[in-house]
Amino acid sequence: MIPATAGEILTENRLRAFVRCSEFYHLGGNLEESSLQEVVRSVYENTLASIIRRPDLDPLHVMNKAAYRLIKATGMQDTHMQSQVTEFHRHTLLIANEIFTTLPLAHYTPVFGPFTYITRVSKTPIELRISGLLRSKKNKALHVVSFSPYREQHSVNNDPITQLKLTTLKHAVPPHNNRKADCRMHSFGTYNTGTLFYRFTDTSHRNPEILKQITTMVRIMEQGFRYPITPCPHNCKFKEICQIGEKK
Numbered sequence: 001m002i003p004a005t006a007g008e009i010l011t012e013n014r015l016r017a018f019v020r021c022s023e024f025y026h027l028g029g030n031l032e033e034s035s036l037q038e039v040v041r042s043v044y045e046n047t048l049a050s051i052i053r054r055p056d057l058d059p060l061h062v063m064n065k066a067a068y069r070l071i072k073a074t075g076m077q078d079t080h081m082q083s084q085v086t087e088f089h090r091h092t093l094l095i096a097n098e099i100f101t102t103l104p105l106a107h108y109t110p111v112f113g114p115f116t117y118i119t120r121v122s123k124t125p126i127e128l129r130i131s132g133l134l135r136s137k138k139n140k141a142l143h144v145v146s147f148s149p150y151r152e153q154h155s156v157n158n159d160p161i162t163q164l165k166l167t168t169l170k171h172a173v174p175p176h177n178n179r180k181a182d183c184r185m186h187s188f189g190t191y192n193t194g195t196l197f198y199r200f201t202d203t204s205h206r207n208p209e210i211l212k213q214i215t216t217m218v219r220i221m222e223q224g225f226r227y228p229i230t231p232c233p234h235n236c237k238f239k240e241i242c243q244i245g246e247k248k
């Protein structure tokens with residue numbers, strides 16, 4: 001049988017869309033990042049990549065240029081007043097800088113990133129995104145930086161994407177200082193209020209039960225299984241066409 005996902009490489013947000021609601025997924029739904037988080041992530045990734053290439057660069061200067069370029073690419077200038085664009089630019093810089101304050105360059109050397117890689121669950125390839133790999137100057141351990149749409153520690157730990165990253169990257173991070181090989185992941189994102197959130201997860205949070213559930217879920221997805229949630233608590237753009245979902 002050809003799986004319903006045949007030919008598709010699932011992105012992180014498409015897999016999360018299925019977790020939210022199978023009907024939402026099959027209608028083409030995607031759990032998108034907020035525009036602020038998307039720009040902050042891109043600014044952080046661009047800055048990290050520039051510093052890896054040229055460690056002598058001033059991170060603030062690089063961030064400023066990246067933020068300007070990325071905001072321009074969104075076309076925000078065409079739809080907002082200049083003062084709003086300036087404020088968004090200032091706010092983006094503040095948040096991106098907060099990430100560098102949380103994982104300071106004085107303590108962590110950027111070594112690689114951003115990058116994506118593919119892992120396979122059942123018959124379906126899933127693309128995982130890593131914003132950067134940092135090496136601790138203190139004990140040479142590798143640290144993974146990632147972004148998440150989930151804000152609570154519990155949700156980040158139980159996110160299928162977190163679980164897949166912890167599992168697949170544990171082999172990429174070699175043993176150090178007599179510790180077992182492990183993966184230390186720093187997840188960032190933005191609250192609706194526009195402030196930064198930060199969660200730490202490591203290999204000790206790997207949950208074999210969740211990993212089994214992911215495999216089951218992807219198999220269900222491959223069979224084309226779909227059903228709307230009733231009653232549906234989500235504010236969803238498909239409410240009007242979803243057969244059984246609650247109407248607004």
Ligand code: SF4
Pocket residue numbers: 020021022023024027227228229230232233234236237238239242245246
């Ligand atoms: S309205 Fe609710 S049940 Fe329907 S697709 Fe959207 S999330 Fe799923």
